[in-house]
Amino acid sequence: MKFKVLLHVNEPERWAVAISNIINFLNDVSEESAEVVVVANGSAVKGYVREGETPGEVQGTVCAVGVSAGSADMEELSKRGVLFLACRNALHTQRIAAESLPDFVTVVPAGITEIVRRQADGFAYIKP
Numbered sequence: 823m824k825f826k827v828l829l830h831v832n833e834p835e836r837w838a839v840a841i842s843n844i845i846n847f848l849n850d851v852s853e854e855s856a857e858v859v860v861v862a863n864g865s866a867v868k869g870y871v872r873e874g875e876t877p878g879e880v881q882g883t884v885c886a887v888g889v890s891a892g893s894a895d896m897e898e899l900s901k902r903g904v905l906f907l908a909c910r911n912a913l914h915t916q917r918i919a920a921e922s923l924p925d926f927v928t929v930v931p932a933g934i935t936e937i938v939r940r941q942a943d944g945f946a947y948i949k950p
Contacts, residue, residue, distance in 0.1 A: 825856045828945035830937055832864035840950040841895050844904060853903045859940055863909035863933030867916055870896070870908055870923050893924055900926035909933030 827847065831840045844858055862869060870893070896906055906927045913920055913929065920929045930936045941947055 823855065825851055826940075826943070826945040827856060827858050827948060828937065828940045829858070829860045829948045829950060830933075831860060831862045831866040831869070831950065832933075834866050834868050836866065836950050837869040841899070843948065843950050844899055845895075848899075848902055848904075856903070857945075858899075858904045859907065859945065860904060861907045861909070861930070861933050861936050861940070863912040865912075865916060867908045867912045867918060870906070870927050871918060897924060897926055907933070907936055909936070 825847075829840050829843065831837060840860065844860070848856060848858070896904075900906060907930050908920070908923060908927050910920065910929050910931050912933060913923075923929070937947070
């Protein structure tokens with residue numbers, strides 16, 4: 823049996839809990855038994871901007887970078903098969919250029935639509 827899990831993060835301060843949830847889940851069931859997708863929208867997309875980097879092409883934007891869970895943990899989880907998605911609408915609202923995101927983050931047109939699609943495909947919805 824393959825577990826399909828969708829984590830929805832829309833507040834930057836929830837990243838540490840989300841990352842911890844994913845690590846605990848994968849350690850319990852293994853990467854081979856799980857398909858984990860993380861959808862970030864709202865202000866949580868700020869958590870994808872690497873610490874010390876500017877959010878991109880928009881001048882004067884201040885971004886809360888380097889969440890405690892951090893890009894290093896996210897990158898390591900992506901190597902374990904976790905798919906990290908960012909809402910293009912949220913990036914636009916937060917004035918973050920998609921090009922400034924790490925390579926392991928995939929931009930989707932609308933986070934809410936992605937959430938609905940994944941749930942329709944049988945993913946369990948988790949809101950850390």
